[in-house]
Amino acid sequence: MARRTKEQAAETREQLLDAAERVFCSKGVAQTTLDDIAREAGLTRGALYWHFKNKTDLFSAMCDRVSLPMQAMLDATVLEPGSDPLGRLSRDGARILRQVSEDPRTMRVFEILMFRVELNDVVQTVLQAEKERGQHCRVQLTEVLRAAKAQGQLPGHVDCGLGAYALNSFMIGCIREWLEYREFNLADRSEWLMDTFFAGLRNAPPPPTGVAEFKSEPTVSK
């Protein structure tokens, strides 16, 4: 094959990433061969090994294409100050649910991360990064809930760390279950779902007595 211009080479790189998204999504990461991806893109493994070190490197690049922008969006919304923390949290959550259900790339990568990849050595570092992003996100959510409590939007007895965990769990669960069944239009329901969750937080019962705050708990080893 002939050498191509830099722009053309960058384009084939994107084509390889697109092909990886599709094949990973349909066959699972471990089950797909590098040859599968190359052929899906109309190329050979030579092109793949030219642009990426190996399967791990390709997977990492594919995840970054979605994760990095989403991380930036999360950071921006959390850092932005305001007078209605709970309302903004609800709207941002609904926006994420909408994006997952409407943007094909986000949808596919989430589906891969939730169903089509297993935590092992080949993707360990990539998923470790995703895990740390999730942890970072929960810390930020806790801060926002604290601000909401300070402004009287939440009852004083709510454990903000646990509330952030519940919020994160609810959204992850909504995304996962919707991706698995796709029985309804998630975008139309995302606001109701988020509002309903926060209605729960605002009307939460007091925590059980004798149980320490979330943050002071020791990490349970595996």
Added chain:
Amino acid sequence: MARRTKEQAAETREQLLDAAERVFCSKGVAQTTLDDIAREAGLTRGALYWHFKNKTDLFSAMCDRVSLPMQAMLDATVLEPGSDPLGRLSRDGARILRQVSEDPRTMRVFEILMFRVELNDVVQTVLQAEKERGQHCRVQLTEVLRAAKAQGQLPGHVDCGLGAYALNSFMIGCIREWLEYREFNLADRSEWLMDTFFAGLRNAPPPPTGVAEFKSEPTVSK
């Protein structure tokens, strides 16, 4: 190796399933070799191929050891009639969260199903069965929520199908996030989490106008 009695053979079969649980959980299903499992059990692949047809068969048997009892429990709690549907749902949900965080076998199998398996051909039929169990579960949850609404425990405008989806998503998300981070004692918090969720359902805002009921929505194809 010598032939062993029937009881001893049944015992080695259990040992193989135990070993599979451990190795699947630590290395991921696709990444583990049948030789890995056999050696973890102190045996050889000969024993494995004697007791199971192949990796798929072994995986299936391992899942059934946990899924079937849990399915039975769910069915029993849903079918049992009573005067406080929401309260029983909350208690049963908390019980499941507790079991996941306290029973090692349940914990490992959930971890495998959530993080250490990818949906591909080798486990397709098994995961398909799990998926149908989930669907069946949601149908039953919808019925319970309808009963709760009929008894005045829920506002009339709540879409019970969507509520069941939210409940299921919340629990799946709680289990998934707890398994991933294990930052606190889930059993101590399970009741508060469930109560908080149902507080949200009881105080849910009315659904957006112009959006059809959950059940009448067409299935979104992939």
Added chain:
DNA sequence: TTAGATACATACACGTATGTTTGTAAACAC
């Protein structure tokens, strides 16, 4: 204009997982 770098395609060597076949010692039937 030409030498070298680039962007791939092709071919090959290697390791490794799988399924199967064969071996074998003990349990069980008779």
Added chain:
DNA sequence: GTGTTTACAAACATACGTGTATGTATCTAA
């Protein structure tokens, strides 16, 4: 007590994916 079946272990054949080495046509810079 003998034959047969059981419950595995050990050995083998096969296939397949990876990584790398090599080939090559084009682009680019001097």
